[in-house]
Amino acid sequence: MKKTFANHSLSLLLGAGLLLPVAVLAHGTQEHKKSDSNAQPVLEQTAWGIAGTPTKIDRTVKVVMSDSMRFEPSSLQFKEGETVKFIVKNEGKLMHEFVLGTKDKNLEHADLMKKFPNMEHEEPYMAHVAPGKTTEMVWTFNRSGEFEFACLIAGHFDAGMRGPLRVAKSSGAEK
Numbered sequence: 001m002k003k004t005f006a007n008h009s010l011s012l013l014l015g016a017g018l019l020l021p022v023a024v025l026a027h028g029t030q031e032h033k034k035s036d037s038n039a040q041p042v043l044e045q046t047a048w049g050i051a052g053t054p055t056k057i058d059r060t061v062k063v064v065m066s067d068s069m070r071f072e073p074s075s076l077q078f079k080e081g082e083t084v085k086f087i088v089k090n091e092g093k094l095m096h097e098f099v100l101g102t103k104d105k106n107l108e109h110a111d112l113m114k115k116f117p118n119m120e121h122e123e124p125y126m127a128h129v130a131p132g133k134t135t136e137m138v139w140t141f142n143r144s145g146e147f148e149f150a151c152l153i154a155g156h157f158d159a160g161m162r163g164p165l166r167v168a169k170s171s172g173a174e175k
Helices: 005-024 105-114
Strands: 059-066 068-073 076-079 081-092 098-100 125-127 134-141 147-149 162-168
Touching: 059 098, 076 081, 076 134, 081 098, 081 125, 098 105, 125 134
Parallel strands: 059 081, 076 162
Antiparallel strands: 059 068, 081 134, 098 125, 098 147, 147 162
């Protein structure tokens, strides 16, 4: 029997369908691929700030993630202009992530993660932390407003793994 392009494509699709349950678990305990560790982060301005310079840290904040789908602390407050070094620890047995953003951007990204659980991404405002591991992230909050931090792994965001993040307007006298 000669395989046509259509038959070959159908075989590939069926095979991929059988692997779908495996794909749903893709974030299990694996970290996202890291780019060259010597590479400088892309300094792209976002509504909630910009990648921070590790030599200009104003404050260090420890954040703990757990399989109860919660963060500790459960809310964060900063001042406009503040550069923060986050030390993010995953005390759970599942992969978790710490993502800064607006509520709308985080919701949009969480929905994409449901559709594409294998999606690889690496941004300076994201920390992907394997079970039992700790990582660091530096961010400058150069815009005031109401934002949030969240774990956008499929199911985690919907389970309530997010918290409010407030950046108070700078009085101008401090920086």
